[in-house]
Amino acid sequence: MLERSLVLSAPGKAILHGEHAVVYGKVALAVALDLRTFLRLRPAGGSVSLRLPSLGAAASWERSRLQALRSGFSADFDESKSPSVEQLNTLREFAGITAESSAPESLATLAFLYMCLAISAKYGWTEEELSLINSWAFQGERVIHGNPSGVDNAVGTWGGALRYQSGKITSLKRVPTLRILLTNTKVPRSTKVLVADVKDKILKFPAIMNPVLDSINAISQECQSVLEAMPGNPSPEYYPVLEELFDINQHHLNVIGVGHPSLDRLCRVTASHGLHSKLTGAGGGGCGITLLRPDTSPLAVEAAKRDLCACGFECWETNIGAPGVTLHSSSALKAEVLHALSMS
């Protein structure tokens, strides 16, 4: 049992360049967003209580029931192996989650239960321990996703920006902190269907599409060079290049068929404020990312946000290149975070 309250956080994530092309062995860049998920651990007597206020979910289990559940498993929990179908089915049954449910709160509860049973209480983060956190976070991804790339847990653990290619993940040496808007068009889509549609298009027009993937690969590499050069030489001339790369890649993503009228609108609205955007992730709706320059005035940002919200979009201003998983002292937390945590 923990003797005091602990507050931890991990960053959000966005794909800067390389979505979809990554499936074909091209480079992708993932960055940590300073839209953080906070976790407060508190002593709670004889039960384990989970409260997920953002997802509107809560659950509580007697420690004795959890111990019985744990000892009922034949196989060990091991961060190097995928959670077994048997383990996941047992946990779903225990938590009262139907086999079909893939609602975020169901999957989050399932991942928490799995981690709670598997991880012994200990913290303190050397590089080796960060690797351990990353491995367990990957297990959580496996519970939720089935076949995760490992990028999301790595960005969450180490923060900053990562390069991903053909299964190999490496951290960028140095990354500047860049201001962005993250905008959710709220248009739902299926990543699986989009990935399959891209594949069909490449098979239909290989000579037209393969060069586009090569160009996206070169964009990711050019962006990596710029990001790594920026901290050592904070020159304003890097921003137009980053903006141009956003514009070009957005056109490419339209070419490979993962654009959407809502994303066109997002780009048009931000362009009318002199800002450059692209879709981020699977496309076909979902989220867009908009670059802000250091000298973009708060008034200009507010005006852009207002126009985006008027489209029915949800919009957050944050930074990319954010720190990874972090242990916070409560006294240093912002009031809004403390308020959100007190609601759980």
Place this chain on the structure above:
Amino acid sequence: MLERSLVLSAPGKAILHGEHAVVYGKVALAVALDLRTFLRLRPAGGSVSLRLPSLGAAASWERSRLQALRSGFSADFDESKSPSVEQLNTLREFAGITAESSAPESLATLAFLYMCLAISAKYGWTEEELSLINSWAFQGERVIHGNPSGVDNAVGTWGGALRYQSGKITSLKRVPTLRILLTNTKVPRSTKVLVADVKDKILKFPAIMNPVLDSINAISQECQSVLEAMPGNPSPEYYPVLEELFDINQHHLNVIGVGHPSLDRLCRVTASHGLHSKLTGAGGGGCGITLLRPDTSPLAVEAAKRDLCACGFECWETNIGAPGVTLHSSSALKAEVLHALSMS
């Protein structure tokens, strides 16, 4: 002197795919448009009169003055050599056109005068004679352009569709007649500046831009295959492919930097009617081309044209794959052509 009135026409031209990429040795496809320029030749006594009603220009010269002008030239007129600076300066002075004037009516008058002095009256078009017409049309281009590619005169002479790559022009074997809209955004631009901007962008991001040129090259080749396959197998399934190629190339042209908000708007307006468009030619404004399917209803076309005109654009419905230079019998001409000719 001709004993009777002759009516001739030559088609307009549009680039289907490959604009800009052609500068870098990639394939381009040019097609003859059924937006024709008509010429009526009539006996007119002791003078040569030129009337260009569409350009609002008219001029008349005594035959004796033209003969004196002709004999005053030291060098011969030859369709295999570029018009000399001396010849052009003399003609400008004769016609009262200042050295700086590049207004369409000035250049058209200059080209007419040059051809009038150079060509002896004769007609009748074997393939050899078409080559001669093409050579003289190329001379007209040289008067107007300086450094023409030879595509415009070739499309005007032979009609149909042409493939152009690295200076080599070949006619497509068979071409279907396809309905299109040609829309002028009326946004002026400089082809020279646009070509230079594309070059700068390629030098700045070679690894990103060269694959885009390769993809445009593949689009031109794919389009050529489809066009050549269509006359032998009039299947409706070719149209979605042609539409997809339009969409992809329009994104590519945005990537290489020759898009324009007016062209985005043109594409958006036609998309709202289920039609697919791309810029044609230099971009940065200028004209867009919109594909119509055989089963696109006249009502749908009228609605699209109305919306395009409401943007301040000018819009013509016509065909591509039109016949080349043609000698008409007056009795077979449409009333609107006869009316336009009678105004000269």
